[in-house]
Amino acid sequence: MPTGDGLLARLMPSAPIPLDAWVALCDASQAHGNGIVEVTQRGSLQIRGLSTASAPAFARTVFALGLGTEGGPPILTSPLMGLDALERVDLRALVAALRTDLTNRGAFALLGPKVSVLIDGGGVLHLDDVPGDLRLKANTDSRLHVSIAGTAADATSLGWVEPRQALEVIVHVLGSIATRGVSARARDFANSRDAHALRASLAGVLSDEPPPTPRPPAEPIGSHRLNDGRVAFGVALAFGYTEAGVLRRFAHAAGRCGALSIQPAPGRALLTIGMAAAATNEFIDSAAGAGFITQPDDARRYVVACAGAPACRSAMLSTRQVAPAIAQAARPFLDGSLTIHVSGCAKGCAHPGAAALTFVGPDRLVVRGRAGDVPHGTASAADFIAGLPRLHAERQRSHADRECSAAMVSRLGAIGVLAVMSGETLHD
Numbered sequence: 515m516p517t518g519d520g521l522l523a524r525l526m527p528s529a530p531i532p533l534d535a536w537v538a539l540c541d542a543s544q545a546h547g548n549g550i551v552e553v554t555q556r557g558s559l560q561i562r563g564l565s566t567a568s569a570p571a572f573a574r575t576v577f578a579l580g581l582g583t584e585g586g587p588p589i590l591t592s593p594l595m596g597l598d599a600l601e602r603v604d605l606r607a608l609v610a611a612l613r614t615d616l617t618n619r620g621a622f623a624l625l626g627p628k629v630s631v632l633i634d635g636g637g638v639l640h641l642d643d644v645p646g647d648l649r650l651k652a653n654t655d656s657r658l659h660v661s662i663a664g665t666a667a668d669a670t671s672l673g674w675v676e677p678r679q680a681l682e683v684i685v686h687v688l689g690s691i692a693t694r695g696v697s698a699r700a701r702d703f704a705n706s707r708d709a710h711a712l713r714a715s716l717a718g719v720l721s722d723e724p725p726p727t728p729r730p731p732a733e734p735i736g737s738h739r740l741n742d743g744r745v746a747f748g749v750a751l752a753f754g755y756t757e758a759g760v761l762r763r764f765a766h767a768a769g770r771c772g773a774l775s776i777q778p779a780p781g782r783a784l785l786t787i788g789m790a791a792a793a794t795n796e797f798i799d800s801a802a803g804a805g806f807i808t809q810p811d812d813a814r815r816y817v818v819a820c821a822g823a824p825a826c827r828s829a830m831l832s833t834r835q836v837a838p839a840i841a842q843a844a845r846p847f848l849d850g851s852l853t854i855h856v857s858g859c860a861k862g863c864a865h866p867g868a869a870a871l872t873f874v875g876p877d878r879l880v881v882r883g884r885a886g887d888v889p890h891g892t893a894s895a896a897d898f899i900a901g902l903p904r905l906h907a908e909r910q911r912s913h914a915d916r917e918c919s920a921a922m923v924s925r926l927g928a929i930g931v932l933a934v935m936s937g938e939t940l941h942d
Contacts, residue, residue, distance in 0.1 A: 518827040519548060521564035523572060525581055526557075526588055528613070530597075530775035530787050535579045536765045540758040546572035549758040550825075553751050555864075556644055557593060557780040562825065586616030587688070588630045590641060593779035594746060597787065598637030599739040602652040603677060605635045611681050619685070624692040629699060631684060639732045639748075642666035644780050647700035648687050650680055651726065659726050662687065662700040662709070667728060670704040672713055673720030683719055687712065734783035735810045737794050744772070746787045747794050750807040752814045753837045754782040754864070755821070760804055767800040813845040814838070819856040820864035822875070829858025831875025836895045840873075843899045847906040851920035857885040870923045871931070873898050881928035890928035893935070901935025908934045 515522050531539070539559075543551055548563025564572055576582040589609060592598065596606045612631070616622050629648075634641045636652035645665050650658045658680050661669035675683050690712060691698050703712055713720060734748040764784075765776060774788035784806075789797065802808045807815060817840050820826065822833030833856045844854060852870035855862065860874055862885030872880040878889035879898065893901070909922050923931055926940075934940060 517562065517821070517825055518823070518829070519550070519563050519821075519825040521566070521569050523547075523561045523564060523569070523576070524554075525559040525561070525576065526590070527559065527581055527778060528589070528591075528609075530777040530785075531579075531581065532775050533765050533769050533773065535581070536776050537762055538575065538579055539581065540762040540765070542572055542575040543758040546575075550755060551758055551761055552755040552821075553778050553782045553784060554754065555780065555782060556590065557778045557783070559778050562821075586613070586622055587625050587627075587647075589613065589616075590630060590632045590644060590646060592633070592635045592637050592641060593639050593734070593777050593783075593785055594637055594738060594740070594787075595633075595635050597740050597742075597746070598635065598639065599741045600636075600638050601741075602636035602654060603656040605633055605650075605652065605677070608677060608680055609633055612684055615681065615685060616688075621689055621692055624696055625688060626696045626698060629688070629691060631688070638738060639734055639779060639785075640666075640729055641732075641780065642729055643731060647691070648684060650675075650684070653726055660687075660720065661725065662712075663704040664701075670709050671725040672709070672716070673722050675720055679719050683716060686716060690715075732780070733810055734779045734781045734785065735807060737791065738785070740787070744788050745791050745794065746777070746785045747773075747789055747797055748779060748783050748785045749801045750781060750783045750812075750815060752805055752807055753817065753819045753834055755834065756805065764801065764804060764806070767797060767804075771797040771800075773797075811850065813848040814841045816848040816850065816852065817841045817844070817854045817856060818865040818869070820858050820862075822856075822858040826858050826863075828861060829875055831856070831858045831873075831895065833858050833875070836899070839899050840902065844902040844906075847902060847909065847919050849919050851918035852923060855885065860886045862886055870920055879932070881931045882923060891932045898935070901937075904934050904937065905931070908940065912940070 543561045546568035547561050550562040552560040596604045630646045632641050632646035632649045634651040643665055649661045657674045659674055660672040663670055738746045768786040771793035772789045773786040777785040779785050798808045817837050819833040819837040823829040837856050855865040855869035855872040858875045868883050872885050874885050877892045879891045879893050880887050881890045
């Protein structure tokens, strides 16, 4: 797709990438693009700075490495599928059968390119917070819960299916979406009438029982035990991007610590797979020194920034230049209860939902809203950054032991937040 810094290629690896293939991908991103590599919130890889002349050569490299051969709608799987020691059922055979079916069925050509299928084996790195059109999630008894449209928390439940009949259900639901054309999504079936019709058409396959209970949020950062006794260690990319040369050195460091492959994961994360548990401390030091996020409470995780100018043609702010300063200034205030969104324009691509604070280029500020909302005020980037420590000071002054940052923003409202950030002293 075209962007401000050239063409962008998005990859969704279907399995962990061997280290040698990872290094070759980094080389290709430098040879054919500008060397900027991103990991998205959904766990996709994005290679930036390709051109019409270089993109075909990059595509040939990707296909030669086995990283771009799947057709049909995107299939998102648990990032440690088949490897996680806590996984409830290994669904790799189901995923393989589904990929074959999607490639061979002409009817699925009518599916829109954004229609996605999520298959969650029930391990520690689940996909509950990742939105999708069709979701299958393993339960403790190895059955799969089927739902449509949204995250696990807000999806519409269809029922439960045995793994051996899961492919039939997936094909049926995707076929129903396809009949409505390329613009159709699962959300078009989430109303009571269409959802009831879907359940009725699968009455002999689905069992009607309550959905599974919610799970704690998945945390990719840290060590995860594998079923062979080794571990995968997860880190995140600060603000979702880095350079190919950094990623190449990252792979070499992982290899020295025993890792065999790397898997992108939701949360802008990378999992290095196959280490001995005793080697993780050495790897943490190396990754942290290279700028990766290695601790779950790192303040940079709670600042979301898009590519910004000049990478995006629509952006009116160099978001990635100001994001580190925002994270540093807001560090004491970023207690994990809220997110600061830095958006180059009103489209809000990096964070479509509402955030506690959204700074929209070049100078708009939205409190508890989205980038496209009517701004509550204006400020330069420098003034916005200067105002962030004042929010933490206000929390300490008023409700230090009783209130998280998100609660304080909610209590103050837009007027109070803007007043505090501008230097006013509030009175109880």
